Amino acid sequence: MMAATGDTDIDVEAYDDVWVFVEQHDGEVASVAWELLTKGRDLADERGEDLVALVMGEDIDSIPEECIARGADRVLVADDPVFEPYRSDPYGEQFRYLVEERKPAIALIGGTHTGRDFAGRVAVPNHAGLTADCTELEMANDRYEMRRPAFGGDALATIICPDHRPQMSTVRAGVFPAAEPDPDREGEVIDVEVVVEEDDTMTEVLERDVGDVADITDADVVVAGGMGTEGDFDPLWELADALDGTVAGTRDAVDEAGSNRPDRSAKLARPSGRSCTSRPVSPAPSSTSRGWTTARR
Amino acid sequence: MDNGWNIVVCVKQVPDADDVSIDPDTGRLNRSDAEAVLNSPDYNAIEAALSLREAGGGTVTALTMGPPTAGEVLQVAVGMGADDGVLLTDRAFGGSDTWPTSLALARAAEELDADVVLGGEETTDSSTGQVPPGIAAHNGWAQLTYVEELEARPEEDRLVARRDVEGGYERVAAELPVVVAMGFGENTPRTADLHRKIYAETEFEPTEWDASDLGVEDEVGMAASPTQVGGMATADPVPREQSMVDSADELAEKIGEVR
Numbered sequence: 118m119m120a121a122t123g124d125t126d127i128d129v130e131a132y133d134d135v136w137v138f139v140e141q142h143d144g145e146v147a148s149v150a151w152e153l154l155t156k157g158r159d160l161a162d163e164r165g166e167d168l169v170a171l172v173m174g175e176d177i178d179s180i181p182e183e184c185i186a187r188g189a190d191r192v193l194v195a196d197d198p199v200f201e202p203y204r205s206d207p208y209g210e211q212f213r214y215l216v217e218e219r220k221p222a223i224a225l226i227g228g229t230h231t232g233r234d235f236a237g238r239v240a241v242p243n244h245a246g247l248t249a250d251c252t253e254l255e256m257a258n259d260r261y262e263m264r265r266p267a268f269g270g271d272a273l274a275t276i277i278c279p280d281h282r283p284q285m286s287t288v289r290a291g292v293f294p295a296a297e298p299d300p301d302r303e304g305e306v307i308d309v310e311v312v313v314e315e316d317d318t319m320t321e322v323l324e325r326d327v328g329d330v331a332d333i334t335d336a337d338v339v340v341a342g343g344m345g346t347e348g349d350f351d352p353l354w355e356l357a358d359a360l361d362g363t364v365a366g367t368r369d370a371v372d373e374a375g376s377n378r379p380d381r382s383a384k385l386a387r388p389s390g391r392s393c394t395s396r397p398v399s400p401a402p403s404s405t406s407r408g409w410t411t412a413r414r
Numbered sequence: 415m416d417n418g419w420n421i422v423v424c425v426k427q428v429p430d431a432d433d434v435s436i437d438p439d440t441g442r443l444n445r446s447d448a449e450a451v452l453n454s455p456d457y458n459a460i461e462a463a464l465s466l467r468e469a470g471g472g473t474v475t476a477l478t479m480g481p482p483t484a485g486e487v488l489q490v491a492v493g494m495g496a497d498d499g500v501l502l503t504d505r506a507f508g509g510s511d512t513w514p515t516s517l518a519l520a521r522a523a524e525e526l527d528a529d530v531v532l533g534g535e536e537t538t539d540s541s542t543g544q545v546p547p548g549i550a551a552h553n554g555w556a557q558l559t560y561v562e563e564l565e566a567r568p569e570e571d572r573l574v575a576r577r578d579v580e581g582g583y584e585r586v587a588a589e590l591p592v593v594v595a596m597g598f599g600e601n602t603p604r605t606a607d608l609h610r611k612i613y614a615e616t617e618f619e620p621t622e623w624d625a626s627d628l629g630v631e632d633e634v635g636m637a638a639s640p641t642q643v644g645g646m647a648t649a650d651p652v653p654r655e656q657s658m659v660d661s662a663d664e665l666a667e668k669i670g671e672v673r
Contacts, residue, residue, distance in 0.1 A: 147580075202584070205547065205557050229580055234559045237547025241513065246640030249542040262644060273647045281640035319556035319589045323574065327582030352662060359666030 127244070129222075132282035135161040136221040138212075139172045139184055140231055142202060142327065146180060149227030151187050151295035153288060156254060157225050158188035158296075163256045167191060169221065173208060175201035185304035187296065192304065193219075197311040203231050204320045207313040209238040214312045216243045221283045223261055225254070228289040236287050246278030247285040252292050338362030348373040418472025419529035419568065419590075423463040424519055424549070425456040425476055425491055427484040428539040452487040455534030457494075457603035458596040462564055463532045464495045464604065470566045472529070473497045477522055479507060479515060485620050493606035493614035500526065504624035509636030512540075516548025517638075521628040523591075524553060530573060531593045535560065546595035556588035559595040 135157045140147040154170060161168040170184035173195040181192040193215060199207045212235075216224075226236045228250055240247035253264035253273075260277055263286050267274040278284040340357040342350055343366065350364060357364045366374070429448035463474045476491035478484050479502035488499030502518050510518070523531045531550075536543035543559070550557035558575040562583065565574040574587045578597055606614070625631040636642070659665045 204586070205550075205559075209551065230560045230578060231580075233543050234547060234557070237512075237542075237544040237559075238551045238557060240544070240640075241516065241548050241551035244513065244640060247512065247542075247544055248641055249544060260644075267646070271648065274643055275645040275647070276641050277644035278641050319592075320558075321587045323585040323587055325579075325582070325584040327579060327584075355662035356665055359662050360669060 127281055129280065129282050132220045132222040134167045134169050134219075134221050134223075135164065136169045136171055136224040136283070137184075137189070138224065138226045138232065138235065139170050139180065140203075140227050140229060140235075141172065141174050141177070141180060142231075144174070144177070144180070146183070147227050147229055147231070147290070148295070149229060149232070149288065149290040152290065152293045153225040153227060154184065154187040154189060155296040156288070156293040157223075160223060160254065160256065160261075161190075164222070166222065169193060169219075171195075171212075171215065173200040173211060181306040183298060185306075186298035186300050186302050188302070190304050192306045193309050194306060195309050195311050197313070199311070199313050199315050199318065202322050202325055203235075204318060204322065205234050205238045206319050207317075208235055209242070210313045210317070211311065212239040213242045215309060216245075216283060224283045224285045226285065226287045228287040232287055236285060240285050243283065244281055245283050245285050246276075246281045247287070248276040248278075249287050251276075251286040251288050254286055254288070336363040339365050342366040342374075343370050344373070346370050346374065350374045418470050419466065419566070420527050421463045421466055421472055421474045422477050422523050422526050422528040422531045423456075423459050423474060423491060423496065424531060424533040424545070425460065425478050425487045426453045426534075426537050427451070427478065427480050427487045428453045428537055450483065450486065452490045453534055453537045453539075455536060455538070455596070455598040456487075457534075458598060458601050459532040459534045459594075460491050460494050460496065461601045461603040462561075462594070462596045463530075465601070466530060466532075466564060466566055470568050475500060475526055477519060477526070478502065479518055488620045489614040489618060490606070492618050493611035494604060495607070495610060499618065499620040501620040501622045502624075502628070503622055504626075504631075504634075506625040506631055506635050509639065510634050511639035511641045512542055512544040512548055513640055514630070514634040514638045516545045517552050518625070518628055518630055518634055519545065520549045520552035521630055522623060523549060523593075525623075525628065529590045529592075531555075531591070533593070533595050535595050535598045543595065546593050550593035553591070553593075556590075556592040557595075558586060558588055558592060560597050561594050562597055562600045564594065 137150060137153045137157045139150040157168045167190040168188055170189035170192045172180050172192060175196060175198045177194055177196050181194055184192045195211050226232045236247055248263040248265060251263045251265050255262055261284050263276045264273050338360045340353045340362050342353045353364050427450045430451045467474050474496045476488045476496040476499040478487055482503050485501050488501060492499055500522060502522055507518060533546040546559060547557050558577060560578040561575045562578055563576040567574055571590050572587045573592050574585060576583055576585050625634055659668060
């Protein structure tokens, strides 16, 4: 695959439009993509540019229409078996090509595991600026300003990218609201040239098992327990019921509850090993807050 | 592959926990106030590297970039069992964001003829998780992030990872060379053997490379970094209150009042 080049003489004026990477798995779009289309629409309007949705996968049918209903002026579709399921190397190579061809000014990517895996890879070959876990994105002082929590949330850093394009940002699910789709909106769907072949890939997905457990990034309310629960998740379930929420816990706590409470072990133990992880507690990104796992009952 | 894989584990020295301040002039992290420690997710990467060596032979080389004092985190890795350590240190690296940082590490990994490069999921001081994919992209190598478990398949020249994906997992086989970001907390890092630890802290000397050794002197530092810190604002503290409640319903009600 293509290794990076370090071209720093970039004509930033040649770059236009706001792109949103629409993460999908088996036709199921990650909810954060809709949130980013809403945010991207605002940014594009303010910049007087178009909002472009980028969809990669196999047999993509209704997703482009929904992207338009949710604010996209154009949808770039890369439809090929090489893009299903997600792998960083074919996705990265295709994205590099599209950026070179079409020169977007801004690219928004969901801060999911897939989105972060993708963003970290694609920022390099285009020598793009990439800011992780943004909580505010705005046009201010005549430039695109990305803000993210720093130092465990005690400070908010403003990150700018004056001389490189695209300006890329990852955003966690739930940071921005998603607007209701407007089925009457009009837009253009473009099938782009696929530049990756299966023979060029370096990875093979042997097995994929998702959907057996609630994704806590989709939950509005999460009641989370740590080792202080000492294996007793009953109060958490009670509170979750009262709040119509989902129960989650740190891995160690869920493990302990699973072994100590055989009557509920099937509900609390991790289904098929590790389950989804996220940072439901705070938008401030930090390794120390990682390791939540969903408990089920 | 007669002698096993060349395994490189990237580690970073970070300020301990929340004990940091911000330089009011530059908006950058003032590292001098806080005690410098090994980034905690890197322990999982070191453990994974040592386990790979146990399964298939080879060598483990710890790699870091930072000021001369960053050699301390190489001592931690060597104490845990790494065979050797390389320190990338040069004033030219100062102010690098993740693009040049991953470039320098990528060139060093090439120099070390790496088959597998491991790193922690992210650092506690920057929390981007961008460096492992960046290393892979700079070298055009495969990448595996959010990894829970690794299985070496030297007979196929492949490494198989179980990855955490939202709502489940996937198993992915990658051709060598490959860059792995281990998920935080996915294994139990071993404690350093006492004799090894004494060796690491007294006799071990890391190899030192500067930017020109790697041929990246014009591609690192603040000038080569696409992103810049444009400002830093202190976040407003969230007002906090404390009270005792007797039931889940009562607590739910109180939460409802502030939501």
